[in-house]
Amino acid sequence: MGVVNYEFETTSPISPARLFKAVTVEADKLFPKAAPHVVKSVELQGNGGAGTLVKINFAEGLPYQYVKHHVDAVDEANLSYSYSVIEGGPLGAKLEKISFDNKLVAAAGEGTLVKSSMKFFTIGDSTFSEDEIKEQIQRMDGVYKAVEAYLVANPGVCN
Numbered sequence: 379m380g381v382v383n384y385e386f387e388t389t390s391p392i393s394p395a396r397l398f399k400a401v402t403v404e405a406d407k408l409f410p411k412a413a414p415h416v417v418k419s420v421e422l423q424g425n426g427g428a429g430t431l432v433k434i435n436f437a438e439g440l441p442y443q444y445v446k447h448h449v450d451a452v453d454e455a456n457l458s459y460s461y462s463v464i465e466g467g468p469l470g471a472k473l474e475k476i477s478f479d480n481k482l483v484a485a486a487g488e489g490t491l492v493k494s495s496m497k498f499f500t501i502g503d504s505t506f507s508e509d510e511i512k513e514q515i516q517r518m519d520g521v522y523k524a525v526e527a528y529l530v531a532n533p534g535v536c537n
Contacts, residue, residue, distance in 0.1 A: 379474060382498040382506045386515060390490040390522075392529050394482040397490050398457045399536040400525055402426070408536070409434065412528035413521045416440065427452050432461070441517075442467045450477070457482040468514055472504040476514075 390397055400408050406420040418437050424430030430449040436442055445467030450460040463469060463476040477497040485491040498506045529535055 379502070380500045380505070382500065382511070384496045384498070384508070384511050386494045386496065388492050388494075388519070388522075389485050390492060390526055391488065392490055392526055393488075394457050394484055394490045396529065396536050397492075397526075398454070398459075398482050400529060401522070402452055402459050403454075404536055406432070408525060408528070409521060413524035416521050416524065424449070433466075472500060472506055474499040474501050 392400070403426060406422050406426075409417040409420050414437065416437055418435045421433040421435070422430055423433075426449070428449055428451050432447040432449060433444055434447070435444045443466065445463055446465035447461045448464050450462055452459045458479070458481045460477070460479045462478070469475065476499070479495040481493045483491050483493065496511070498511065500506055
């Protein structure tokens with residue numbers, strides 16, 4: 379098994395506290411509303427905190443049927459959360475799991491700077507290229523951009 383590390387940053391026009399709430403505390407309710415073209419439903423086994431299992435079921439016609447996450451840590455005070463993809467999605471012949479450590483901080487001006495540290499755990503001698511990583515980020519980004527648009531259009535949500 380090998381580990382491929384990747385650092386990624388992106389910005390959002392949504393405030394850090396509101397975005398944090400949207401992608402952690404309210405994700406099971408918000409994702410299907412904000413991105414029904416991608417997310418059919420979200421199922422939780424747990425209270426949303428560390429140890430919770432999150433199964434995201436995708437809409438018909440997408441490359442993956444579902445993905446299951448294990449919530450490793452949620453720190454509301456510091457607006458950080460960590461989770462690991464443990465089943466479904468991009469896992470298979472090449473990847474055992476993918477771990478994400480995310481930190482949301484105030485961006486210069488307004489909005490949020492999202493800092494993500496990712497670890498791709500490969501199976502055996504498999505490799506996972508930067509192009510494959512960028513493809514996975516692009517897929518995730520579609521949901522997050524839909525959530526941002528939903529929050530902009532609905533200013534009373536996740537306050």
